[in-house]
Every structure is written in C-alpha cells, then in structure tokens.
Amino acid sequence: MTDKPSQERILVIDDELGVREGCRRVLEPAGYAVATASSGHEGLRLLREQPVDLVLLDVVMPDVRGIDLLGPIHELDPDIVCVIITGFATVELAVQAIKAGAYHFLSKPFSADLLLLAVQQGMERRRLSLETKRLHIMERETADLTRAKEELERLDKFKTTFMFTVAHELRAPLSAIQSFLVAMLKGYVPPDKRDEMLQRTVERTSELLELVDDLLKLSAAKNEQKQLRREVLSLADPLEKVFALQRVRADEKRIACRLEIRQRPRVEANADQMVQLWTNLISNAIKYTPVGGRVAVGLAEKDGWAVGTVQDTGIGISPDDQARIFDEFYRTPQAKEFELRGTGLGLPLVKRIIEAHGGTIEVESQLRQGSRFTFRLPVAT
Ligand SMILES: Nc1ncnc2c1ncn2[C@@H]1O[C@H](COP(=O)(O)OP(=O)(O)OP(=O)(O)O)[C@@H](O)[C@H]1O
Ligand SMILES: [Mg+2]
Structure with missing residues (x-):
C-alpha cells in the first residue's frame, strides 16, 4: 500500500461569511483541507499555528488590507501562494497586490469552476517552486560531494606515491644487506674481508632502523586523532x-x-x-x-x-x-x-x-x- 499524498491545505481569509463558506463548499469536496478566518489578524494567527499551501485573501477587510498581509505571509513561508479575492470596485487594489507578490486574483462573484481552476493552478505553481528549490539544494549537495570525492582521490594518490617511495627507500639497504649475507654464506668473502663486510652490514641496518624510526615519528605527528600528551x-x-x-x-x-x-x-x-x-x-x-x-x-x-x-x-x-x-x-x-x-x-x-x-x-x-x-x-x- 502506498502512502496517500498529504492533503493540500487552504486558508480563506475574508470578512464575508458567505464567501468563506462558499469556498469551503467547493474546495472540500475537491479534496482540499480548508480553514477559514474572518479577519486579517485571525488569518495570520492561524497561519503561524498551522502552515498552509495556499491563501485565498480578501482585498479589503475591516482590520487590514489584503495587500498588507502579503509581506507577513511570505515571511512565514515565501512559497505560500496567495490568490486575491476582489470586488468590482477594488480591481485596482488587486492589481497592486499582484505586483506585490500575489499569484492571481478572482473577481466576485466567481463560479465554482473559476475558483477550482485558480486554486489548481496556484497549487501547481507551489509544487513547481518547491521542486525548483529542492533541485537547487541537490545541485549544491552534488557539487559538495564532487569536491569531497576529488579531495579523497588526491589523498589516495598521495598515499600510493608515499607507499611506493617508502618501499623503494626500504629496498635499497635491505637488498644490500641480503647480498652481503649471501656472499658470506656462500664463502665468497675471504676471511680477512669478513669484518669489513659485517661492519657494512651493521651500517646498512642502522640506516634501515633510522628510516623506520623517522617514519614512525612522522606517522605519530600526522595522526591528529591520537593527541600526544602536552x-x-x-x-x-x-x-x-x-x-x-x-x-x-x-x-x-x-x-x-x-x-x-x-x-x-x-x-x-x-x-x-x-x-x-x-x-x-x-x-x-x-x-x-x-x-x-x-x-x-x-x-x-x-x-x-x-x-x-x-x-x-x-x-x-x-x-x-x-x-x-x-x-x-x-x-x-x-x-x-x-x-x-x-x-x-x-x-x-x-x-x-x-x-x-x-x-x-x-x-x-x-x-x-x-x-x-x-x-x-x-x-x-
Ligand atoms: N641547513 C640546511 N642547509 C642546506 N640544505 C638543507 C638544510 N636543511 C635541510 N636541507 C635540505 O632539505 C632536505 C630535507 O631535509 P631533511 O632533514 O628532511 O632530510 P635529510 O637531512 O636529507 O635527511 P635526514 O634528516 O634523515 O638526515 C635536505 O636533504 C637538504 O637538501
Ligand atoms: Mg635532516
């Protein structure tokens, strides 16, 4: 069973009961969750308590003009879609509201079809802008990941080179020691040269030890997790x-x-x-x-x-x-x-x-x- 997509939420802010209930009657059967507020202030309070996707907003109300609510609404969520409801006499105000960031306007009286159309388009617009934002975030995350990957590759390359050099440095004294020992074992070294050869073996061994000691110190200094006592x-x-x-x-x-x-x-x-x-x-x-x-x-x-x-x-x-x-x-x-x-x-x-x-x-x-x-x-x- 797949999850039902969460219900889209609409808030109607209008001082006319008829408009509020009219909207509810059309929108609820269409599958939207509808809340209503009879004043601008009540509308803002509801918005703070419960986020919504779309606001139907009366252009003139006793306490505040719809256009003045756009700022506070978009401060709560810049992607809330606002559709202005306007009477014939206030079309001018509705146009101003659109300039101020409202998405669309509906002139009273409007049909159920027009209301549904405006709401559907508004919701589509919200989905698009949320999707665009998500894409931007993903793009940024991808860029961060690419950078991290490059850094890891660089480190990996450094480690490989480092290991190669270490092996190379260890090999020279070791193979010298080996050939001294083999020469002595096989009796290729005349007795009067034996001491000298042993002396050289000891020197090469000290060289090896010095190298290994240096490597150990370097790795201790590099290992930041293992904080040395200070x-x-x-x-x-x-x-x-x-x-x-x-x-x-x-x-x-x-x-x-x-x-x-x-x-x-x-x-x-x-x-x-x-x-x-x-x-x-x-x-x-x-x-x-x-x-x-x-x-x-x-x-x-x-x-x-x-x-x-x-x-x-x-x-x-x-x-x-x-x-x-x-x-x-x-x-x-x-x-x-x-x-x-x-x-x-x-x-x-x-x-x-x-x-x-x-x-x-x-x-x-x-x-x-x-x-x-x-x-x-x-x-x-
Ligand atoms: N005082 C110095 N004058 C001139 N060159 C220096 C001096 N100190 C360091 N260097 C140069 O820097 C290089 C690296 O020094 P580093 O101490 O790491 O290695 P090293 O002295 O060659 O080997 P080790 O320290 O194992 O004896 C030296 O090989 C040398 O080329
Ligand atoms: Mg040195």
Whole structure:
C-alpha cells in the first residue's frame, strides 16, 4: 500500500461569511483541507499555528488590507501562494497586490469552476517552486560531494606515491644487506674481508632502523586523532639538551656553534616532539655545513610567539628547492652530493610538529652562502 499524498491545505481569509463558506463548499469536496478566518489578524494567527499551501485573501477587510498581509505571509513561508479575492470596485487594489507578490486574483462573484481552476493552478505553481528549490539544494549537495570525492582521490594518490617511495627507500639497504649475507654464506668473502663486510652490514641496518624510526615519528605527528600528551614547558629546556648533544658532532667538523637564548618562552607542547624539532633543525645545519663553518641557534619571545632560529654558513638551498624541502623524501641535488646519507623525512616531521602546535616555519637561504630556518610557536597563556 502506498502512502496517500498529504492533503493540500487552504486558508480563506475574508470578512464575508458567505464567501468563506462558499469556498469551503467547493474546495472540500475537491479534496482540499480548508480553514477559514474572518479577519486579517485571525488569518495570520492561524497561519503561524498551522502552515498552509495556499491563501485565498480578501482585498479589503475591516482590520487590514489584503495587500498588507502579503509581506507577513511570505515571511512565514515565501512559497505560500496567495490568490486575491476582489470586488468590482477594488480591481485596482488587486492589481497592486499582484505586483506585490500575489499569484492571481478572482473577481466576485466567481463560479465554482473559476475558483477550482485558480486554486489548481496556484497549487501547481507551489509544487513547481518547491521542486525548483529542492533541485537547487541537490545541485549544491552534488557539487559538495564532487569536491569531497576529488579531495579523497588526491589523498589516495598521495598515499600510493608515499607507499611506493617508502618501499623503494626500504629496498635499497635491505637488498644490500641480503647480498652481503649471501656472499658470506656462500664463502665468497675471504676471511680477512669478513669484518669489513659485517661492519657494512651493521651500517646498512642502522640506516634501515633510522628510516623506520623517522617514519614512525612522522606517522605519530600526522595522526591528529591520537593527541600526544602536552604540557606547558620552557622551549629553552629541550634546546639546551639538544644543543649539548649536537655540539659533539659540530666539534668533529670544527664548526663553531653559538647558542643565544634571549628569553625562555613557555609553550604548551609535547616534550618529545620539541626535542625532535630542535634535533632535526640543528643536525641539518651541522650536516649541511662544510668543515670550519658556523652555526648559530637562537630563541626569543616576540608578540606572543616563541621564535626559534637555526642559521648556518652551509651549502644553501636554491629558491625552487626551498618550497620542496618540506616534502617527504625530498633532498636537494646539492645535499645529495654533499652528504650521501639522509632520508628526507626530517623537515616534513618538523613542519608537521610545528603545524600541529599552531605554529609556522619559514626558510631563507642562498646557495653556497647558508640557510636560516625560523619557526614560531604560540606562547602558552
Ligand atoms: N641547513 C640546511 N642547509 C642546506 N640544505 C638543507 C638544510 N636543511 C635541510 N636541507 C635540505 O632539505 C632536505 C630535507 O631535509 P631533511 O632533514 O628532511 O632530510 P635529510 O637531512 O636529507 O635527511 P635526514 O634528516 O634523515 O638526515 C635536505 O636533504 C637538504 O637538501
Ligand atoms: Mg635532516
């Protein structure tokens, strides 16, 4: 059994009892639900209580003119169809009412057929305008869905590329380790070379572990649902810790390291990630600076931001590459030539961490002159 379409509702607002009851006698047998009101105010009250599809509206009533009700009626529902009932003397007013948004008018006295025709046409008009609205909404929803679908496809493509690169990066050290082991197992390696080969196997294994660790950190930083524990801490604490550790490597390369802590801004942050942040920026500066160069690290507080800077006199980054070094796995040609090893996951991790903490990072650099990374994190309130 299918549902009967809900009954269409009509309100007759007219101060003449004869007109109200006459309309009811014609419209109810035709299947409409009819309510009546003998004044403009009563009509508005009924409309607020019970929505209708169509209003038959007397043009002149003792309390208010029909034309003045059009505004309030359409405010309740812009798609209510209003048909004006008018006497011969007030046709002029009816024309004005049509200009003001009424759909049609009927001149008294009118026949049952004319009334039915006007009402049927009015209802058709209402169905059409409701349908048009529904279509507009559907069009908008379709556009939203299309956009969401494109975004998903983009993400999916990114993930596929990412997985491909990860697999590719993992494959090189793994296959090197495998060939070392096979060579030794088959006895291809003379005894005096064994230690050296084992040493290389260990190095490749560390490389693999480093890559896997970086991937894990990156995925932790990317996973926003799994909020890492944050606390209010002074950004200078992890900096001092990291600086002391990195200094050893800098000394090996005879790189002069300077640390200038002007203020000790407090930030609400994950402590481990603040260590990762400083470690990656400072280790990059040392890694990409030739022997005898300089590295300067600074921390200050300005306008509600903790501002960290890491500056070096290293190989530099070309303007084109400055936009790409925050992409996963990207390493500049100069960096690859200068330092064989590197995953290209350090800066993407840095950027992720900073953005997750509501901050920003930027780089200024000139090839063969040096680079300066500046990041800002909001100071804890
Ligand atoms: N201080 C710097 N000077 C010059 N180039 C830099 C500097 N820091 C980063 N880069 C460039 O950005 C790239 C990405 O840096 P990132 O830290 O992500 O990777 P990486 O240092 O190559 O590898 P890893 O961090 O695993 O050792 C580097 O390969 C290098 O090309
Ligand atoms: Mg790095």
